[in-house]
Amino acid sequence: xxxxxxxxxxxxxxxxxxxxxxxxxxxxxxxxxxxxxxxxxxxxxxxxxxxxxxxxxxxxxxxxxxxxxxxxxxxxxxxxxxxxxxxxxxxxxxxxxxxxxxxxxxxxxxxxxxxxxxxxxxxxxxxxxxxxxxxxxxxxxxxxxxxxxxxxxxxxxxxxxxxxxxxxxxxxxxxxxxxxxxxxxxxxxxxxxxxxxxxxxxxxxxxxxxxxxxxxxxxxxxxxxxxxxxxxxxxxxxx
Amino acid sequence: xxxxxxxxxxxxxxxxxxxxxxxxxxxxxxxxxxxxxxxxxxxxxxxxxxxxxxxxxxxxxxxxxxxxxxxxxxxxxxxxxxxxxxxxxxxxxxxxxxxxxxxxxxxxxxxxxxxxxxxxxxxxxxxxxxxxxxxxxxxxxxxxxxxxxxxxxxxxxxxxxxxxxxxxxxxxxxxxxxxxxxxxxxxxxxxxxxxxxxxxxxxxxxxxxxxxxxxxxxxxxxxxxxxxxxxxxxxxxxxxxx
Numbered sequence: 144x145x146x147x148x149x150x151x152x153x154x155x156x157x158x159x160x161x162x163x164x165x166x167x168x169x170x171x172x173x174x175x176x177x178x179x180x181x182x183x184x185x186x187x188x189x190x191x192x193x194x195x196x197x198x199x200x201x202x203x204x205x206x207x208x209x210x211x212x213x214x215x216x217x218x219x220x221x222x223x224x225x226x227x228x229x230x231x232x233x234x235x236x237x238x239x240x241x242x243x244x245x246x247x248x249x250x251x252x253x254x255x256x257x258x259x260x261x262x263x264x265x266x267x268x269x270x271x272x273x274x275x276x277x278x279x280x281x282x283x284x285x286x287x288x289x290x291x292x293x294x295x296x297x298x299x300x301x302x303x304x305x306x307x308x309x310x311x312x313x314x315x316x317x318x319x320x321x322x323x324x325x326x327x328x329x330x331x332x333x334x335x336x337x338x339x340x341x342x343x344x345x346x347x348x349x350x351x352x353x354x355x356x357x358x359x360x361x362x363x364x365x366x367x368x369x370x371x372x373x374x375x376x377x378x379x380x381x382x
Numbered sequence: 383x384x385x386x387x388x389x390x391x392x393x394x395x396x397x398x399x400x401x402x403x404x405x406x407x408x409x410x411x412x413x414x415x416x417x418x419x420x421x422x423x424x425x426x427x428x429x430x431x432x433x434x435x436x437x438x439x440x441x442x443x444x445x446x447x448x449x450x451x452x453x454x455x456x457x458x459x460x461x462x463x464x465x466x467x468x469x470x471x472x473x474x475x476x477x478x479x480x481x482x483x484x485x486x487x488x489x490x491x492x493x494x495x496x497x498x499x500x501x502x503x504x505x506x507x508x509x510x511x512x513x514x515x516x517x518x519x520x521x522x523x524x525x526x527x528x529x530x531x532x533x534x535x536x537x538x539x540x541x542x543x544x545x546x547x548x549x550x551x552x553x554x555x556x557x558x559x560x561x562x563x564x565x566x567x568x569x570x571x572x573x574x575x576x577x578x579x580x581x582x583x584x585x586x587x588x589x590x591x592x593x594x595x596x597x598x599x600x601x602x603x604x605x606x607x608x609x610x611x612x613x614x615x616x617x618x619x620x621x622x623x624x
Binding site: 156157158191195196197198212217218220221222224227228229230231232234241242244245246247269285289 | 621
């Protein structure tokens with residue numbers, strides 16, 4: 144399978160803390176990969192390194208064959224930060240149109256992106272007046288509007304209603320089927336079952352990198368929560 | 383293309399905030415009216431102070447608005463996100479410069495028009511030059527605001543930069559004490575503060591029917607200060623942060 148993202152020996156320090164210490168992984172093209180781990184494990188830092196906004200101490204991050212953050216990638220990456228990063232004093236539609244314009248796309252594409260995240264009826268509402276879940280969907284719309292080849296989503300389903308969450312996952316699957324590479328972080332394990340591959344990360348170290356089925360088989364349990372726990376314990380014993 | 387849509391985006395944000403628009407347009411006019419009544423019966427003094435204020439208000443207002451707007455870009459994550467898109471630093475810097483420069487032009491036109499026609503302000507030179515210098519001052523405020531926002535982490539801190547940046551310039555620009563009457567070291571400080579030049583340029587417009595060489599030189603100094611502040615501002619905009 145073709146590689147979309149390759150991280151090699153990545154070291155990231157924030158302040159005096161080493162968040163990622165020699166982290167390596169490979170993410171295949173056209174897949175949905177789940178990045179799972181507790182809060183503070185380094186998920187956001189890894190995602191920031193992949194989109195090229197994180198200062199890294201050493202190591203290499205390559206996206207679609209280019210160094211992370213390099214100019215050619217800025218047309219092909221969509222990034223949704225954990226806190227919704229859209230303009231609160233613009234409407235949903237105005238936000239989407241602005242981000243569409245950055246990719247030389249017009250109002251039709253912006254409208255389609257707003258529809259895709261289920262905000263069609265809130266198009267003319269100011270983002271400031273939306274609920275938290277709606278805001279993060281507005282943020283998502285601004286990331287998918289450029290039809291990115293690589294989509295990096297930091298906990299996009301937090302606070303979403305279960306039906307909508309299901310629809311969002313269907314949407315991620317559809318994007319991947321069309322050839323996009325989707326990396327989604329989450330700490331909800333039931334979402335992990337919908338991924339092609341899982342990266343389990345804890346304290347900046349990779350604990351597992353496999354399909355959900357293989358992770359469960361490896362740990363000898365059908366429950367991903369349990370599997371994660373067992374893999375951590377096993378690693379603790381080995382160390 | 384990206385620059386234009388960025389200008390449009392910033393102006394749309396402003397449009398959704400009618401209270402801020404009202405403040406931008408009305409406040410300078412009200413303050414100049416206040417000065418008019420303070421110097422009732424002393425038209426020469428009013429002319430001098432009002433003329434200076436027409437240059438100072440746009441600077442202060444645009445400095446404040448820009449530093450808060452840019453700080454919001456930094457703290458809400460939109461700046462980080464923009465840096466993952468094809469947006470260039472110059473698109474952002476000039477986007478703010480042009481958008482708020484347009485707002486400042488509207489502000490200066492209303493305030494200057496009111497001062498001339500309703501309050502009887504009188505200058506030897508034309509109102510067009512007064513507005514031109516006022517807009518240059520506003521853009522200077524935008525450029526310094528973009529720069530200062532890099533050194534503030536919260537909106538509280540950003541607001542504190544206003545007295546730090548604006549007050550010394552206002553005190554030393556020659557409005558309170560003529561610059562040539564100041565102690566040498568104060569003159570030296572005054573000589574490196576851009577507002578001193580825009581006030582001098584306005585004074586030239588007040589005293590001469592035609593644009594003078596000194597006025598154009600002063601305006602060039604102000605534009606030069608804008609360019610330097612924008613370059614320093616670009617340096618503070620980092621795609622990668624810790």
